[in-house]
Amino acid sequence: MTGPTAPVPPSTEPESTAGWAPTPALGRAVLLAGLLLVAGVLLGRVDLVVLAAPFALGTAYALRRRPTTLPQVWITAGDDAPLVEGGEVSAAVSVGNPDAVDYDLVVVRSRVSPWLRITRAGFAGADPADDAPPADAPPADAPPAAGTPAGGRRSPADRPFVTSVPAAAAVDLELAGRALRWGRHPVGPAGARVATAGGLLVSRAVLTEPVGVRVYPRTEPFEAVEAMPRAAGLVGAHHSRRPGEGGELAGVRIFAPGDRLRRVDWRVSLRARQLHVAATLSDRDAEVVVLLDVLAEAGRSGGVDGSASVLDTTVRATAAIAEHYLHRGDRVSLVEYGPGARRLRAATGRRQYLTVLEWLLDVRAEASQHEPYDQVFGPQQLSSDALVVVLTPLLDERSAQMLARLARSGRFVVAVDTLPTNLRPPKDRGWAEVAYRLWRLDRETMIGQLREHGVPVVRWAGAGSLDQVLRDVARLATAPRVGSR
Template sequence: MAGPTVPRATEPEPAAGWAPTRALGRAVLLAGLLLVAGVLLGRVDLIVLAAPFALGTAYALRRRPTALPQVWITSGDDGPLVEGGEVTAAVSVGNPDVVDYDLVVLRSRVSPWLRVDRAGFAQDESVDDGPTVTATPTATPTPTVTATPTATATPASGTGRSIADRPFVTSVPTGAAVDLELAGRALRWGRHPVGPAGARVATAGGLLVSRAVISEPVRVRVYPRTEPFEAVEAMPRAAGLVGAHHSRRPGEGGELAGVRIFGPGDRLRRIDWRVSLRARQLHVAATLSDRDAEVVVLLDVLAEAGRSGGVSGAASVLDTTVRATAAIAEHYLHRGDRVSLLEYGPAARRLRPAAGRRQYLTVLEWLLDVRVQSSSHEPYDQVFGPQLLSSDALVVVLTPLLDERSAQMLARLARAGRFVVAVDTLPTELAPPRDQTWAEVAYRLWRLDREVMIGQLREHGVPVVRWAGAGSLDQVLRDVARLATAPRVGGR
């Protein structure tokens, strides 16, 4: 992997940032003691013995470094990276100096959600027609180091250690750069940092060492894995102009609504000749207009529960919420509907409704910044504004129902006449702590209270269903569509 061009230094400057090592101090001290002792004692052999130390130190310091090393991090992901996919990055160190770097110690931090299991130095890219060098770590004589940890290094389990945690050692000639390539697997969605990376360099035969040069981290975007989701039921109410859903309004569409007498403005291709000949009067086939729908996915970010184990482990509330949102958005955007996102929390972040492939990529990018934010106030005014929720929109609320304010929000949406579907994102394997005496009893009481709250929501007309991937919302959407088309009885 080629890094940026490292310019070759031409004019010597003061060696700022470089310090003598203990080896230089010992060499100067030993040569000085031998010379002083030889002069005072009149012994030529001591002077001859001190000559190699003095000449060797002077020869090593004949060309002093004039610049510090350059360190940078590059991400090798060209396309979108999804949970469970292969992630690659490179930590590069360049030598812009006029002397070779005899020893370079390179180390980089990597997010625990990026499990690096392969790391090694690639072949150098020479700069300004400089030499090409193959650098290897001190642990092995081969250019590439391949290691497999004994356990899966996930933050949830705490087992194993990333191979990127250890330091790597190489040498860099003047005007060249060396790349430490990191390869592994992305365990969880989000923006995960690679770095900061630091390097220290020893030159002049190990007599001079540089200060640590630290580079800024690079964040790798990992999109959530889309769980399979299909909803075959019709939308409660279609509101757009064109789309895949059949509305109750007559217009140009593919759903037959009946046959009526020809009128002004009717198209000739709509004439039903069989009925017209039988009735001896022109009749046309009436159709229902095809309309798109607006889907609002409301994310409850007031509370978090469970422990995330990554793409192959247990899912927390936030994991289920983000992955389910990506699946729902992908399904409805693929059908031509408009999808918008809204957070129920203190920030009340919002993504405007839109349709198409670009909106799906925007949804994935928006989900990377979803965070749990506890708040003491009730964010009602930020959510229930008429400019945020359309009266014809289907509102899918992803909530763990851990906060009483979430239940009150659902009840308020139902009383306002919205088409609301609540998706329970609480993990099923959630267990109480076992180090307390009354923990299990309190956990059972909390479960009973939560079931009572879900029952009250259903009495208010809010269907509550647990997220289970494909077909999770079919039955609920069928009931909501039936309620939307049912005649309403008005009281006097």
């Protein structure tokens, strides 16, 4: 039943045989042989001595070569390719035999995160019949066990696996399945126990630490208009209001020292009998700050194919927005509005996108009794020219106050509502339905007050969610401002 042998990692200093213990079979064999020998000597019966000989010789023959080191167990989590929600995940629990004695029986068991749905598990090269589930195993369509995600099934990795390992070799318990949700999901801890010497010796359980599998959020399709409130960088894809080298025509003016000849407008120059050049507006990049409200969580996560909680919508929307603007050459930074106040500095390029995905894996909802505004928005930590996209469920009054303060400070703010549309109150708590309706009305009033303060609030709906809002914000930014004398 052993699969292809694999090289065993360099063994550490050999451990003492204290990790091996006799089994009840060894105790019964020694006891039976001893009783027969004592009875044969005391009673003078040779037949009892002859009857004890096979037990004594068999035990001595089985114990002629005793193991000196414990087995080695390690976990390998797939390859280095990025894993996205809904993708295929693979891992292997390996058991190595660094000893010169064969392992007659090896029992391997490993824990796996419920968000990694393992559909195939077995030793490499083993007979499929050998790895069939035991007779008392639950059927595949049985209800999910406690702690599994919504719609989940019992994993084939939840049962122990049995094999044998020859000397100086290793076998791999291969696990394959599908990643259901973003995050860092553990494979392990894993453990193994070994029986050798004909089942007369058994090792203590050898455990190994879990290995984390990184599952990146699935990027929802997202497109936005090119309109930005204010482009402040030196180069980029957005048209600014400042003259410079770009592709947007701003008018025609008289030639001046320093103008390039390729900018000469010959038609106008011939008519006016004086050199004229085409004036353009500079193309500049913009800074986009994505603010993640992590003060509260709501809804139930069903994985990539199920319902989405607040954190699911927040993380997937952040990945989509960051990918869009980074692809256009803009600078993107991330900020958490919560007690942790984590921050990712603004940068551009594909490297920043990979950093964003890695940063999102550690997003957690954390309740806090303190106002985190001053901790999140310290002095000179948020550019006045940046477009601030706030992903919030508006479950906490402090979130609405934060949006209002950002709008009053003169920044361009867009609030994206991440509350699940299918959120329902519990039906077995009497006044829950009435309280839920009142809370909904209060929340709609809060959203209306935010809009009166100049904060547009839109619901995240994938592609095109922010188009109209960005147009309105850009129009307000370019409108002339009335000042008092």
